[in-house]
Amino acid sequence: MVKKLSTYLNKQTEAAPLAVFRILFGFMMFLSIVRFWLNGWIEKLYIEPNFHFSYYGFDWIKPLGNFTYLIFLLCALAALMVAVGYKYRVAIIVFFLSFTYIELMDKTTYLNHYYFISIVSFLLIFLPANAYFSLDAFRSREKAFQMIPRWCIDSIKALLFVVYFYAGLAKLNSDWLLEAMPLKIWLPSNYDLPLMGNLLEQEWVHYIFSWSGMIYDLSIPFLLLYKPARTFAFAMVVVFHLLTRILFPIGMFPYIMIVSALVFFDAGLHHKILNIIARVFSVSKNIFDNKRQLYFSSPRKQITLSVLTVFFAIQFLFPWRYMLYPGELFWTEEGFRFSWRVMLIEKAGYAQFKIVDGETGNRFYVDNSDFLTPFQEKQMATQPDFIIEYAQYLADHFKKDGHQNIEVYVESFVALNGRKSAPYFNPEINLLSLQDSFQHNKNILPFNDTIQGL
Numbered sequence: 194m195v196k197k198l199s200t201y202l203n204k205q206t207e208a209a210p211l212a213v214f215r216i217l218f219g220f221m222m223f224l225s226i227v228r229f230w231l232n233g234w235i236e237k238l239y240i241e242p243n244f245h246f247s248y249y250g251f252d253w254i255k256p257l258g259n260f261t262y263l264i265f266l267l268c269a270l271a272a273l274m275v276a277v278g279y280k281y282r283v284a285i286i287v288f289f290l291s292f293t294y295i296e297l298m299d300k301t302t303y304l305n306h307y308y309f310i311s312i313v314s315f316l317l318i319f320l321p322a323n324a325y326f327s328l329d330a331f332r333s334r335e336k337a338f339q340m341i342p343r344w345c346i347d348s349i350k351a352l353l354f355v356v357y358f359y360a361g362l363a364k365l366n367s368d369w370l371l372e373a374m375p376l377k378i379w380l381p382s383n384y385d386l387p388l389m390g391n392l393l394e395q396e397w398v399h400y401i402f403s404w405s406g407m408i409y410d411l412s413i414p415f416l417l418l419y420k421p422a423r424t425f426a427f428a429m430v431v432v433f434h435l436l437t438r439i440l441f442p443i444g445m446f447p448y449i450m451i452v453s454a455l456v457f458f459d460a461g462l463h464h465k466i467l468n469i470i471a472r473v474f475s476v477s478k479n480i481f482d483n484k485r486q487l488y489f490s491s492p493r494k495q496i497t498l499s500v501l502t503v504f505f506a507i508q509f510l511f512p513w514r515y516m517l518y519p520g521e522l523f524w525t526e527e528g529f530r531f532s533w534r535v536m537l538i539e540k541a542g543y544a545q546f547k548i549v550d551g552e553t554g555n556r557f558y559v560d561n562s563d564f565l566t567p568f569q570e571k572q573m574a575t576q577p578d579f580i581i582e583y584a585q586y587l588a589d590h591f592k593k594d595g596h597q598n599i600e601v602y603v604e605s606f607v608a609l610n611g612r613k614s615a616p617y618f619n620p621e622i623n624l625l626s627l628q629d630s631f632q633h634n635k636n637i638l639p640f641n642d643t644i645q646g647l
Contacts (some may be wrong), residue, residue: 202498204343205486207460208325209467211346212278215322217452217468219276221312222288226269235265238302242566244586245299246579247574249629261298267291275317278327290316300579301572305535306446313453316352316504319497320345326467326481331584338487348501349456354414355508359533361410361579366537366646368523370407373399374610375539390647393440409433412521417457430454441536518633523609524640526576526631542574542604542617546584548591551598559587575607577618577634584624601625615641 200475221229229235239245239256247254268291274284292314296307321341323329332336368374373396380393380402409429416426434447455462464478466587471478489497522529546559561570561591564587573579584601591599600623607617618637627636 202342202344202494204480205340206343206346207463208321208339208341208487209460209463210456210458211320211322211324211341211349211478212326213463213466214349214453214456215278215281215317215327216276217455218313218317218449219272219274219288221445221449221452222272222292223269224458225449226265226272228445230262230265230269234342235261238565238568239298242569244301244569244583246301246569246573246582248297249578249631251297251402254294256280256298262381264291264295268295271521275322276331278323280324281327281329284303285314285317285322289318294432301569303530304446305531305533306443306449308531309446310449312504312508313349313352316348316501319500320348321487322331324487326470326478330481337481338485339481340486341481342489344498346456347504349453350418351505352419352508353453354458355505356533357410357414359512360535361412362409362647363532363534363537364407364410366644368539368610368644369403369646373403375537378403378539378611379536380440386439417454423457427454429457437448515600519641520633520637521642521644523644524607525634525637538610540607540609541609541614542571542605543614544570544574544580544603544618546587547602548587548596549599549600549602550596553598564590574605575617576636578629580605580618581624581627581629584627588625599625609640612642 211625239261240258245255268288271288271291274280275288289311292307293311296302296311298575321338322337324336324341364370369376377396377399380399383393384390386393413426413429413433416422416429419426431451434451437443438447457464467478470476512532512534515522515532517526518525520527544561546561547556548557548559561573565583573583580603584603588599588601602622603618603624604619604620605617606614608614616638619638622636627634
């Protein structure tokens with residue numbers, strides 16, 4: 194076993210797939226940030242709100258007012274430098290730090306694909322993605338290599354495997370497969386689409402989408418790894434992600450997943466892609482075809498492989514942390530984030546906060562729109578850690594206004610995946626007695642139903 198592992202770790206392969214991945218990833222990230230900027234979302238999501246919800250342990254990461262634009266600018270420039278392979282190591286580190294900072298500024302904007310970008314960029318820090326067809330390789334022939342260790346490319350494949358397969362496992366639940374929820378809620382909203390609109394209102398179509406989505410996620414990483422099925426699998430990737438892009442407002446993520454799947458193909462395809470890029474930009478690709486092989490020095494190899502071992506151990510284990518919590522995951526959402534549970538729940542909630550003077554009993558109710566944007570309020574009303582953090586903010590605000598002996602209570606109701614609205618959070622508990630933590634929140638009221646599945 195040890196000998197086989199050692200043999201594998203010493204295998205070399207063409208660097209072209211990693212170069213194409215770097216170029217397309219960097220370019221897509223650049224376009225994503227420009228799109229985000231042009232749509233006015235920087236101001237809407239990070240500058241206009243008076244309050245921002247923080248991830249536990251990262252409350253020190255906040256938007257910087259108008260300087261927030263500089264973070265996005267830095268991230269965009271770093272993405273462009275990654276794409277062309279200029280000062281690559283610095284560029285990918287800056288991109289990882291700036292993008293992750295943006296992601297952590299407000300957990301209201303949490304999306305699985307933001308997390309995906311962060312961990313991919315972290316992985317790329319340790320891979321020689323600038324060894325081939327890059328400005329770094331062009332400017333310094335000592336840094337130019339046509340061959341790199343095979344595990345460098347396989348590590349990206351492994352990460353994509355985790356993303357798809359875990360997303361498929363998450364769909365093995367009774368709401369998704371037996372009730373076609375929440376697709377039964379979402380798909381009919383596209384009734385005005387040409388050709389497809391009427392079909393999307395049919396219940397049988399909802400079940401086809403739910404079952405095919407589960408089968409797709411579970412099978413596609415295996416099909417991409419199996420060479421005879423690879424072209425068919427990639428066609429499935431294109432169709433699936435273009436369809437999700439049409440039906441759901443998930444930005445650039447479908448295109449990112451399409452171009453990422455190219456890494457599974459042999460180097461021949463990537464050389465063709467690079468030849469096209471070379472012709473467009475009048476670059477001679479031949480200067481990079483030097484047959485040189487890149488071997489990591491022993492200390493660097495040991496450190497890199499150790500980091501990647503820990504990295505993948507986290508990726509394999511972290512999505513299962515929900516098993517440490519009692520109760521229904523979709524209801525409590527304890528262990529839900531960062532686990533590739535993509536588009537599995539639709540929650541609608543109502544949360545009315547009451548400020549009480551603990552000595553006199555005087556009370557008044559809060560108008561959430563005075564403090565939160567509609568999007569923030571929607572997210573807050575259905576997630577317990579949001580409710581606790583918002584209560585702390587309200588207490589601080591009203592203390593500054595001169596109120597004393599403040600206690601904060603909430604009356605909340607949540608509807609999950611088409612079910613009737615039900616009481617969500619204990620209305621008798623003073624929220625100021627609670628702190629956000631990784632421990633189970635006992636004040637989440639029971640979910641009076643059962644969702645079977647992983």
